[in-house]
Amino acid sequence: MLLLDNVSEYLVRFADRLEEKEIVSTDQASKIRKYVRREESPSLWYLFLVLSGMLGAIIFSAGVYSISSHNWYDYPEWLRVTLGFMPTVAGLFFYYRMLTKHPNSTAWIEGTSLFLMLMIGASIATISRIYHMGGDYEDFILTMLFATVPLFYIKRASGIAFFYLLLALLYLALDIRVDVFTGTLDFGGNSVWFWIFIVALLPHYYMTMNRDGRAQSLRFRFLTLILYFSIYGALMASVDGNLLVWALAYNVGFYLITQRFASKSLGSLRLMSFLTQLGIAVLLIGATMRFIIMQTLRRDSFFNMDDYDGGEWYYFLLLLVVLGGIYYNYFKTRDHYENSNKLMIFAPLLIIALMILDFLIDLVFNDTWWWLISLIMNAYVFFLAVTVMVSGSEQGRFLKMISGLFVLAILVTIRYFDVDMGFIWKGLLFMSFGVVFFLINMFVKEKVDQVERNKKRTIDGK
Numbered sequence: 001m002l003l004l005d006n007v008s009e010y011l012v013r014f015a016d017r018l019e020e021k022e023i024v025s026t027d028q029a030s031k032i033r034k035y036v037r038r039e040e041s042p043s044l045w046y047l048f049l050v051l052s053g054m055l056g057a058i059i060f061s062a063g064v065y066s067i068s069s070h071n072w073y074d075y076p077e078w079l080r081v082t083l084g085f086m087p088t089v090a091g092l093f094f095y096y097r098m099l100t101k102h103p104n105s106t107a108w109i110e111g112t113s114l115f116l117m118l119m120i121g122a123s124i125a126t127i128s129r130i131y132h133m134g135g136d137y138e139d140f141i142l143t144m145l146f147a148t149v150p151l152f153y154i155k156r157a158s159g160i161a162f163f164y165l166l167l168a169l170l171y172l173a174l175d176i177r178v179d180v181f182t183g184t185l186d187f188g189g190n191s192v193w194f195w196i197f198i199v200a201l202l203p204h205y206y207m208t209m210n211r212d213g214r215a216q217s218l219r220f221r222f223l224t225l226i227l228y229f230s231i232y233g234a235l236m237a238s239v240d241g242n243l244l245v246w247a248l249a250y251n252v253g254f255y256l257i258t259q260r261f262a263s264k265s266l267g268s269l270r271l272m273s274f275l276t277q278l279g280i281a282v283l284l285i286g287a288t289m290r291f292i293i294m295q296t297l298r299r300d301s302f303f304n305m306d307d308y309d310g311g312e313w314y315y316f317l318l319l320l321v322v323l324g325g326i327y328y329n330y331f332k333t334r335d336h337y338e339n340s341n342k343l344m345i346f347a348p349l350l351i352i353a354l355m356i357l358d359f360l361i362d363l364v365f366n367d368t369w370w371w372l373i374s375l376i377m378n379a380y381v382f383f384l385a386v387t388v389m390v391s392g393s394e395q396g397r398f399l400k401m402i403s404g405l406f407v408l409a410i411l412v413t414i415r416y417f418d419v420d421m422g423f424i425w426k427g428l429l430f431m432s433f434g435v436v437f438f439l440i441n442m443f444v445k446e447k448v449d450q451v452e453r454n455k456k457r458t459i460d461g462k
Helices: 001-021 024-037 043-068 076-102 106-129 135-149 160-173 189-205 216-237 242-260 268-286 288-298 302-307 312-334 347-365 370-395 398-418 423-460
Strands: 175-180 184-186
Touching: 024 398, 076 106, 106 135, 106 189, 135 189, 135 302, 160 189, 184 189, 189 216, 189 347, 216 242, 216 268, 242 268, 242 288, 242 347, 242 370, 268 370, 268 398, 288 347, 288 370, 302 347, 312 347, 347 370, 370 398
Parallel strands: none
Antiparallel strands: 175 184
16 A cells, blocks of 8 residues: 555656656646546555554453453442443444544444444443343343344444354354264254344345446455355354255355456455355365265255254255245346356256256166266366366466366366276276376467467567
8 A cells, every 4th residue: 555655656756757857748747647646546545544443443342341340349339330331321422423423434434333332242241240130141142233233224334244243153153062973063042043143234235235337345345255254154054954055055156146246346256256166166076076975965865855854844945945046046137147157056956966866866776876976076077177277268367277277186186096997997097187188288388379479470560
């Protein structure tokens, strides 16, 4: 940020010197200075103000929490109660100042919203301690979460979402029950509240979205990242059954969001798109292994409905709703996904189709042809990697080409060590894979040579 400011000042002074030495006219120098000033953006400084304001709120609140833990029983009760409400009064005062004096300042909105959220928590903790109220950390966190929800909508504060989701995850984790013998997790009733608080945040997330454009604000990108990571772990630990399909559907959903609304956004959403595609590729590579095939298509298949309990039925029906929403949105607005990888998008449907195929094979032949399922999965991942490389080459995106090559290399490496065939056949198979890599190398080399030839023609003026 400081470097950019120095460059701007240097360019302005350089324009002055050009004018002094009469290299450019006064009018031309003025145009240069105006252009440089127009290109200057205070957005990074605004971000600095927001972050510094929120950091100040956190540090000040830490001091308040430290004081609130003091043993105040030497003071009269009326004074203890007054001091207990003082943090909330202070938070409301600064929030009111923001509403009346700085209603359009992002730094004031984010800083005072976080400060009020933390001060409400300090008052709750202090009053509960004074009156020895029943309850525990779960009740305290639940109350803070309820008090935070309105702050998302009064002035659309988004910075507090990080702390809000952190509290929601903590509330979920406090009710974890682990069954050592089965290796399963149960969250009791806390998981219901966790998803309620996620749903309460989603309208705010939707309001930050630029639905008419393909470039998104920093606010939307920030919320997308923290929602992705917060929900992913909780979802995988909560669902009962069809874990692979759930994981693929989740990543496909976020992949479509980034493709639909953020194709022109840089930075965090590019990372978001990359993470979702990487997640889909890793899941599909895992599904080429025999152990995961048997686990997914047999023990974790929706064809085991006879063994479903209430929770498994709930998550199975919810999965159908989620998949229906994803593909309804895709087919309804498919013009926006012309540059998207279709093999990524339809990966969940592939797993469902393989579950059906495996069921039919078992029904007709009373056997499991896992090798056929593995062959289909390997072919799917192979073509996925190839399409990523070809697309990266056509778009001139080096990282995309490397990613496709990396996926293909991992697939070949895994197959080399786990394929069960004779040494001669294995050798011939992997020699053919090597030939594919050589052909890819030749294709890219020809492209590089073409670029060099075009460059040389331009330099020579031909």
